[in-house]
Amino acid sequence: MPLEAIVFDLDGVLIDSEPVWEEVRRGYVASRGGRWLPDTQQRLMGMSTVEWARYIAADLVDGVTAEEVAYAVIDEMSQRYAAGPPLLPGAEDAVRRLAAFRPLGLASSSPPALIDLVLGHLRVDALFRATLSTEEVDAGKPAPDGYLAVAAQLGVPPGDCVAVEDSSNGLRSAHAAGMTVIAVPREAHPPSDDALALAAHVAKDLDELTPALLTAL
Template identity: 35%
Template sequence: MTANTLLAWTPAAIVFDCDGTLMDSERHWEKAREVVLGHHGSAPDPEFAQATKGLHYTECGRMLAEYAGAPALAEQMTEQLLASFRQLVADDPVTMPGATELVRKAAAFAPLAVASNCPRDVVEAGLSRAGLLRYFGHVLVPEGEVRPKPYPDVYLEAARRCGAAPGDALAVEDSHCGFVSASRAGLRVLAVGPRRPLHNAADAAYAGEIPPVDLWVASLADPDLVKWADTRRP
């Protein structure tokens, strides 16, 4: 599917990532990682920051511990990471540009879900404070047998609960980890944010796997994207 074709298509469901896509909270994860590493006498470099973007917080905790040269402290650093992030989000819950308008428009023509690697309480509290939670019929996070991104589980389950085949659903994502997850699940992918190579040293965990992105926009306020949402019909 080309970009032009995507903007002529009406998905049967839309599944949004949360951090960095709907909520301006990816910067909080970055800050939380800095805080935790600082407590252990280290600081993240740009490559490490990119490599951990979008990952489940437990995987981030493990990587933080290894980066700090203290792998035995993975559990402790994971707890510190999550505590720091929760506090930062509570202090500054802000939506990404265009997120509120696009979600409101999209809810008029398709069932919506959220697929996130964050804990459920963090996702739901942030979306609720932003006035967005009411638009989503389902919030999928890694729980029980549902594995975190880059596994496809959250996207597969989100599409299923929305009553859509994966190939008829659209994923809205901002991270390579999320692109891989949605692509593995069979969803079309709308990428949001600064364009960067889809495969580099920071993506070593997905070596050889370059997921397709059907359309890339700088933000959810992109005029063509807004026009597309305005012209869809249920």
């Protein structure tokens, strides 16, 4: 396949944010006397803001609206990131290395404000030709909407893109969009075996992401 673009996920790929999201959302639920279920974090990973806020308001906490949930959680996340988001080792180098090789896009479940904050802190915002939050499409991951929209913004067929993902829902989303997928799993939230099987390559860290590897795929 001709490789024309590379599309990154954000949470769990460039920043170690899933533990922060879990702590903040779990704390919100607990502070309002709600119930955090054993599969809640896995279910939330990849959901858009509208989807996870609606899920928390409908299934975990009584007497709140989805809008109230989203506002409170995103405000707390912004405060956590203000001192610097939890960047993963090799994140900035990987982005700069691959931006010099092919155009970059980003498809994230985070809201636009957090995407901008993180990329600005990394000083790589200008290196992404297209960035998209799943707030801007009809359905979050595992639906392919976000990846398809980024490919369209880049002007590249999805089948000519490589996506870099970490979570089950993210892997399913990129694969459903027709992209070749590289998995960079996080030990704290490993993807399921069936989702991992969708990846063309499983990398142990971001240092493995080189033009040579992507060309070989």
